[in-house]
Amino acid sequence: xxxxxxxxxxxxxxxxxxxxxxxxxxxxxxxxxxxxxxxxxxxxxxxxxxxxxxxxxxxxxxxxxxxxxxxxxxxxxxxxxxxxxxxxxxxxxxxxxxxxxxxxxxxxxxxxxxxxxxxxxxxxxxxxxxxxxxxxxxxxxxxxxxxxxxxxxxxxxxxxxxxxxxxxxxxxxxxxxxxxxxxxxxxxxxxxxxxxxxxxxxxxxxxxxxxxxxxxxxxxxxxxxxxxxxxxxxxxxxxxxxxxxxxxxxxxxx
Amino acid sequence: xxxxxxxxxxxxxxxxxxxxxxxxxxxxxxxxxxxxxxxxxxxxxxxxxxxxxxxxxxxxxxxxxxxxxxxxxxxxxxxxxxxxxxxxxxxxxxxxxxxxxxxxxxxxxxxxxxxxxxxxxxxxxxxxxxxxxxxxxxxxxxxxxxxxxxxxxxxxxxxxxxxxxxxxxxxxxxxxxxxxxxxxxxxxxxxxxxxxxxxxxxxxxxxxxxxxxxxxxxxxxxxxxxxxxxxxxxxxxxxxxxxxxxxxxxxxxxxx
Numbered sequence: 001x002x003x004x005x006x007x008x009x010x011x012x013x014x015x016x017x018x019x020x021x022x023x024x025x026x027x028x029x030x031x032x033x034x035x036x037x038x039x040x041x042x043x044x045x046x047x048x049x050x051x052x053x054x055x056x057x058x059x060x061x062x063x064x065x066x067x068x069x070x071x072x073x074x075x076x077x078x079x080x081x082x083x084x085x086x087x088x089x090x091x092x093x094x095x096x097x098x099x100x101x102x103x104x105x106x107x108x109x110x111x112x113x114x115x116x117x118x119x120x121x122x123x124x125x126x127x128x129x130x131x132x133x134x135x136x137x138x139x140x141x142x143x144x145x146x147x148x149x150x151x152x153x154x155x156x157x158x159x160x161x162x163x164x165x166x167x168x169x170x171x172x173x174x175x176x177x178x179x180x181x182x183x184x185x186x187x188x189x190x191x192x193x194x195x196x197x198x199x200x201x202x203x204x205x206x207x208x209x210x211x212x213x214x215x216x217x218x219x220x221x222x223x224x225x226x227x228x229x230x231x232x233x234x235x236x237x238x239x240x241x242x243x244x245x246x247x248x249x250x251x252x253x254x
Numbered sequence: 255x256x257x258x259x260x261x262x263x264x265x266x267x268x269x270x271x272x273x274x275x276x277x278x279x280x281x282x283x284x285x286x287x288x289x290x291x292x293x294x295x296x297x298x299x300x301x302x303x304x305x306x307x308x309x310x311x312x313x314x315x316x317x318x319x320x321x322x323x324x325x326x327x328x329x330x331x332x333x334x335x336x337x338x339x340x341x342x343x344x345x346x347x348x349x350x351x352x353x354x355x356x357x358x359x360x361x362x363x364x365x366x367x368x369x370x371x372x373x374x375x376x377x378x379x380x381x382x383x384x385x386x387x388x389x390x391x392x393x394x395x396x397x398x399x400x401x402x403x404x405x406x407x408x409x410x411x412x413x414x415x416x417x418x419x420x421x422x423x424x425x426x427x428x429x430x431x432x433x434x435x436x437x438x439x440x441x442x443x444x445x446x447x448x449x450x451x452x453x454x455x456x457x458x459x460x461x462x463x464x465x466x467x468x469x470x471x472x473x474x475x476x477x478x479x480x481x482x483x484x485x486x487x488x489x490x491x492x493x494x495x496x497x498x499x500x501x502x503x504x505x506x507x508x509x510x
Binding site: 042043047048050051052110132188227 | 280282283284285340341343344347349350351352353354355357386414415416417418419420421422425451452482484485486487488489495498499
């Protein structure tokens with residue numbers, strides 16, 4: 001469920017998933033590019049006579065996050081549930097931030113391409129649990145994380161029996177109240193795209209081996225092989241990769 | 255037996271039966287796994303003066319696209335009643351595993367042959383209609399069959415979809431006029447399909463187990479296996495993928 005502006009939102013399954021992207025240059029697990037994509041359309045009875053593709057929609061992407069993982073199931077340990085104050089906003093923190101960047105596209109008008117694009121400057125998110133191939137994700141985005149932090153710091157601190165001060169926890173109700181965007185969703189580990197050199201003997205086997213090595217995947221439910229250069233230009237060359245999309249936990253074609 | 259009243263005109267009764275079918279989605283999908291549909295083809299025959307023989311003269315094809323019935327025993331369709339007002343619609347919104355909205359609607363095609371005796375409510379050619387307001391009542395089970403009644407408030411397809419949402423006052427209205435489609439018929443549970451995740455072995459035994467678990471139905475005859483499809487890398491051809499995901503179709507009746 002997502003809270004953003006005035007609509008009731010319906011999660012668009014299939015499109016909404018974790019995605020890993022592996023190019024031939026990727027050597028270690030830390031090099032893999034990770035994305036989490038979520039898409040919503042306006043719901044509620046008032047929209048029943050408007051085609052789903054013409055309703056207001058909300059597209060959310062967290063990209064470039066760096067989970068510490070040996071296996072895709074380790075996504076369940078991701079926790080980026082902390083904001084830094086201005087005085088802490090140093091290069092060191094910036095460089096050590098592994099929570100990625102949040103892009104939000106909001107299409108407010110039905111039947112138009114009018115778009116509000118926002119890179120909400122501060123966001124926090126975490127994975128609460130895993131059930132099979134699905135992860136429970138909690139995410140909050142703030143237009144101004146500094147003012148949120150100052151509100152947070154006004155909260156009374158706790159005191160332990162030993163008399164030590166204990167900072168308050170960043171609890172979900174408080175975050176939900178102050179965030180521009182707040183969501184809790186079950187998000188599947190969905191796809192791994194592997195760029196395969198054109199001269200690979202068996203592109204599917206190559207892609208699977210790379211995905212196994214870097215993301216720890218098992219057998220995919222579906223494999224799409226896309227040779228865009230052959231499709232569009234008819235004159236591929238050795239430097240143009242072939243894209244192999246491996247699907248897990250169901251299958252979805254965008 | 256099929257009885258249809260369309261736009262206030264009662265059409266001749268036919269021997270047609272409605273079909274109840276179910277699609278069971280794979281266990282790994284994020285949405286409800288069951289999708290039940292009900293459709294009736296009411297085909298009225300008359301003598302074609304050109305051919306000098308009995309042929310279909312006019313017809314009403316009606317389908318309730320998704321009953322939102324999620325019980326794991328198909329026998330519990332007995333005495334099911336759906337009053338599809340705005341509250342019901344809102345409680346049953348559904349996006350399927352491929353990211354498409356699946357509305358619970360009544361979808362109707364009507365048609366009349368040029369040579370057919372004129373019927374006031376049917377114009378020559380095809381017309382398509384949609385309704386979100388409907389009432390469906392399913393009666394007590396008799397073997398694989400259920401008596402059922404459908405009342406629906408149909409809107410011409412070309413007037414149905416709009417760009418702007420309805421106002422709350424519009425949404426609140428329900429059944430303020432007599433329905434323009436009424437059907438009384440007998441529906442037979444004919445069978446369905448089940449999507450099977452990738453497995454190394456023959457998917458049909460697993461399909462049987464998944465279908466039985468999801469619907470409580472043990473009568474699975476005439477299995478038909480269809481492998482998932484994909485495009486070739488150059489996008490020129492669609493080809494099956496043996497050994498990957500599949501869909502298995504079953505009939506509840508043995509072949510003749």
